[in-house]
Amino acid sequence: MAPIVEIIDVSKSYRRGNRTIPVLADINLNIEEGEFLALMGPSGSGKSTLLNLIAALDQVDSGAIRVGGIDITALSENELAEWRAVNVGFIFQFYNLIPVLTAFENVELPLLLTGLSRRQRNEHVEMALRIVNLEERMDHYPAQLSGGEQQRVAIARAIVTDPTILVADEPTGDLDKVAAREILELMDRLNRESHKTIIMVTHDPRAAEKARVIRRLEKGFLNDVHSQDPH
Amino acid sequence: MFILKILIRNAFRHKLRTFLTILGITVAILAFGLLRTFINAWYGGVEASSASRLVTRSSISLIFHLPLSYKDKIRQVDGVKVVSWGNWFGGVYIDEKNFFANFAVDAKSYLQLYPEFLLSPEETNAFLRDRKAFVAGRKLAKRFGWKIGDTVTLRGTIFPGNWDFVLRGIYQGRDETIDETQFFFHWDYLNETLKKRASARTDQVGWYMVGVSRPDRAIEVALAIDRTFKNSLAETLTETEKAFQLSFISMSETIIMAIQLVSFVVIIIIIAVVANTMSMTYRERIGEYAIFKTLGFRGWRIAGMIVGESMVITLIGSFLGIVLTFPVARIVGKMLSNYFPVFNVAEEAIYMDLAASIIIGLIAAIVPTYRSVRIRIADGLRRIG
Ligand SMILES: Nc1ncnc2c1ncn2[C@@H]1O[C@H](COP(=O)(O)OP(=O)(O)OP(=O)(O)O)[C@@H](O)[C@H]1O
Numbered sequence: 033m034a035p036i037v038e039i040i041d042v043s044k045s046y047r048r049g050n051r052t053i054p055v056l057a058d059i060n061l062n063i064e065e066g067e068f069l070a071l072m073g074p075s076g077s078g079k080s081t082l083l084n085l086i087a088a089l090d091q092v093d094s095g096a097i098r099v100g101g102i103d104i105t106a107l108s109e110n111e112l113a114e115w116r117a118v119n120v121g122f123i124f125q126f127y128n129l130i131p132v133l134t135a136f137e138n139v140e141l142p143l144l145l146t147g148l149s150r151r152q153r154n155e156h157v158e159m160a161l162r163i164v165n166l167e168e169r170m171d172h173y174p175a176q177l178s179g180g181e182q183q184r185v186a187i188a189r190a191i192v193t194d195p196t197i198l199v200a201d202e203p204t205g206d207l208d209k210v211a212a213r214e215i216l217e218l219m220d221r222l223n224r225e226s227h228k229t230i231i232m233v234t235h236d237p238r239a240a241e242k243a244r245v246i247r248r249l250e251k252g253f254l255n256d257v258h259s260q261d262p263h
Numbered sequence: 264m265f266i267l268k269i270l271i272r273n274a275f276r277h278k279l280r281t282f283l284t285i286l287g288i289t290v291a292i293l294a295f296g297l298l299r300t301f302i303n304a305w306y307g308g309v310e311a312s313s314a315s316r317l318v319t320r321s322s323i324s325l326i327f328h329l330p331l332s333y334k335d336k337i338r339q340v341d342g343v344k345v346v347s348w349g350n351w352f353g354g355v356y357i358d359e360k361n362f363f364a365n366f367a368v369d370a371k372s373y374l375q376l377y378p379e380f381l382l383s384p385e386e387t388n389a390f391l392r393d394r395k396a397f398v399a400g401r402k403l404a405k406r407f408g409w410k411i412g413d414t415v416t417l418r419g420t421i422f423p424g425n426w427d428f429v430l431r432g433i434y435q436g437r438d439e440t441i442d443e444t445q446f447f448f449h450w451d452y453l454n455e456t457l458k459k460r461a462s463a464r465t466d467q468v469g470w471y472m473v474g475v476s477r478p479d480r481a482i483e484v485a486l487a488i489d490r491t492f493k494n495s496l497a498e499t500l501t502e503t504e505k506a507f508q509l510s511f512i513s514m515s516e517t518i519i520m521a522i523q524l525v526s527f528v529v530i531i532i533i534i535a536v537v538a539n540t541m542s543m544t545y546r547e548r549i550g551e552y553a554i555f556k557t558l559g560f561r562g563w564r565i566a567g568m569i570v571g572e573s574m575v576i577t578l579i580g581s582f583l584g585i586v587l588t589f590p591v592a593r594i595v596g597k598m599l600s601n602y603f604p605v606f607n608v609a610e611e612a613i614y615m616d617l618a619a620s621i622i623i624g625l626i627a628a629i630v631p632t633y634r635s636v637r638i639r640i641a642d643g644l645r646r647i648g
């Protein structure tokens with residue numbers, strides 16, 4: 033079976049004034065369906081940049097990225113918006129919940145772009161909140177939740193549309209040890225039990241331990257595969 | 264529905280800031296509404312003027328008089344129905360600051376020409392029977408506490424001496440655009456008194472008021488009247504009542520222009536204030552808008568949130584401003600009632616308020632909307648944390 037994500041000769045640089053800063057150079061990477069990949073590397077090595085490219089939040093300079101057989105580098109801005117809504121679940125370091133919306137409403141957000149009825153949406157949201165074990169907090173606003181709880185809401189929001197891939201940029205970066213472990217266990221469960229494909233950027237070796245594959249990014253180049261048999 | 268929910272919640276996130284912005288808008292719209300009302304009041308006399316009435320005066324200037332004998336010649340002009348005439352009396356009641364308009368008119372024809380002054384048949388008869396009688400508008404009588412039968416003495420300025428008049432009627436305006444502050448008495452009384460004093464100013468008329476049978480022919484009739492007196496000793500200028508009123512106003516045209524300008528400056532200032540609030544708000548929310556985009560929300564939805572929030576704030580402020588305009592205009596109207604017989608908030612002023620508030624809301628949202636639609640997601644997300 034073809035990999036769910038294929039990154040082919042991708043390069044990316046940023047322009048600052050009249051200077052061009054190369055960030056990624058000829059990256060090649062395949063990610064299999066159901067994989068849990070940790071992307072590590074020093075600060076500034078381009079991990080977030082690569083993740084953003086996979087999630088279609090940013091555009092490549094050259095090369096191609098295929099996700100689920102679709103070349104996302106060939107899509108227009110509007111097509112990408114639609115594509116993201118269906119195919120990608122996002123988890124960020126700072127949770128990125130909308131403060132004026134309750135946990136329930138935050139999780140419901142991505143569903144508003146689908147054709148689901150109100151009842152169907154309610155069912156999906158409740159299910160997602162049950163998976164992250166927060167169904168009794170659904171009427172709370174983000175400010176009323178702890179960091180770990182907010183991140184769990186963010187995970188519920190990421191999985192509620194049942195996307196093709198989950199991308200997480202340092203999901204435990206802002207959490208204490210206990211909360212971080214909870215989040216990692218949750219992601220591990222999503223990967224094992226629901227066979228979600230997860231791509232996670234992290235600094236934290238303990239976080240990386242949970243992943244099945246670790247890739248290191250060093251000055252814009254990918255290093256060898258470290259496949260690990262977890263536990 | 265969802266967008267409505269979030270934009271309303273967003274609008275009240277910073278309660279103090281939103282409150283202050285709304286307060287600013289309220290004050291601005293109030294000021295704007297009052298200034299527009301002021302301008303309307305200035306043109307008030309024009310609004311009430313009738314299209315079927317002409318005013319004939321000396322072609323040289325208003326201060327030159329016309330002979331009384333013209334009245335019969337004007338009556339003979341084709342299309343003329345009623346002729347009345349009057350003189351500006353310029354009397355002072357007790358003190359200069361009690362200013363109000365007072366003039367001598369040919370009573371019967373005057374009442375006939377001005378049906379908008381409602382006077383009961385009894386009072387009309389009492390007025391016509393008594394040569395020293397005068398009629399006052401309701402507001403004027405109320406202002407000085409005059410009752411029917413009271414004697415009121417005016418000190419003449421143009422016509423020296425103390426003049427006694429007896430109040431025989433209090434008229435009411437047919438609608439609220441009608442001036443209820445006039446004071447008029449018998450021209451005959453003025454003229455006979457002048458005759459007794461052997462004054463040179465007898466049988467002189469300040470202006471003629473002419474009622475035409477068909478308003479659409481008013482201009483023709485005006486030209487015919489002026490033709491009648493061409494090359495005579497006192498040539499005339501006849502114009503519609505409206506034009507006559509406007510020629511008064513045009514003297515103060517520059518003041519009106521200045522007020523117009525100020526009213527628009529107020530709006531421009533408040534646009535700047537609201538625009539500033541909106542861009543502050545936007546700067547704080549760049550990250551959130553980036554999240555919406557990440558989740559697949561398109562630019563137009565985000566634009567809707569920002570424009571909607573701006574409109575919610577502006578419309579609340581404007582609504583309060585409009586509601587407040589009415590009581591405040593009433594108070595201001597009372598204070599200025601000596602100068603503006605009619606000081607009512609015109610429907611037009613409300614439409615101007617609404618138009619202004621929509622313009623404020625839209626313009627204030629332009630820059631943040633443009634930026635939010637243009638910003639790249641990756642850049643927006645970098646602002647978080
Ligand atoms: N929008 C941008 N404009 C200019 N330079 C950028 C932009 N985004 C990223 N960069 C630069 O690209 C390089 C890689 O950034 P990136 O955020 O991908 O690193 P990272 O590996 O995620 O680092 P960290 O571990 O600190 O999050 C950095 O030098 C960064 O300054």
Ligand SMILES: [Mg+2]
Binds near residue numbers: 079080
């Ligand atoms: Mg990063």
